[in-house]
Amino acid sequence: METREIQKLIDFIAQSGLDEVNIETTDLKIKVKRYGSAPAASPTSIPAAVTVAPTTAPPVPTTAVTHSAQTEPTTSADSSSNLITIKSPMIGTFYRASSPDTPAFVSIGDEIKPGKVVCVVEAMKLFNEIESEISGKIVKVLVENATPVEFDQPLFIVEPA
Known part of the structure; x- marks a missing residue:
């Protein structure tokens, strides 16, 4: 592994x-x-x-683990200004919209409020809606659609309201 x-x-x-x-x-x-x-x-x-x-023991069957989605991203203050970064709460694939034929959840210049879905991160075939914890305006989208993201990777930069 x-x-x-x-x-x-x-x-x-x-x-x-x-x-x-x-x-x-x-x-x-x-x-x-x-x-x-x-x-x-x-x-x-x-x-x-x-x-x-490493072990030489016979395989032990594992039970399936259910996944409860973490729906709120972590935020951290940018040290050079008052901008806030919304980070990925998990490893997965970043999507800006719920499907290819629907508009993005948020775009640059959009106003967001706590609870507003900003993106989806797919992890192990589960699509987890990531919600904003803050109010503000999207200044920059840091990740391209349908690309892999790591835990704690910055996704958006937000100017707080």
Whole structure:
């Protein structure tokens, strides 16, 4: 398993609300444990410890994990001005609209308010609507439509209202 795949798995588990997950295959053993008692839908990132070790044990069947979408992006103040960055709350594919034939959720110059859907991030075949936590005006869209995004990657720059 590659590092990128492990990171995607960790982020998926962090979004799921589970406190501990153990996965064993013929090639590796992964144990992910969440620290603290943060609620499952918390918009802050939750640190996770990961142990990866080769093993010769037979594969253990894994159960499916349901995914509860984190619907609010994290924001951080830009140090050079009063602009705020809306960041991706997960790894996935960024989409500006709900389908190719519909208009983008937001464009440069659009006014947004808390709860307004600004984009969709598809992760593991689940389409997660990302909502704004702030009021303001979209100044810049930092990601092209249908491109992969990383956890905490800046998506939009907003001038607060």
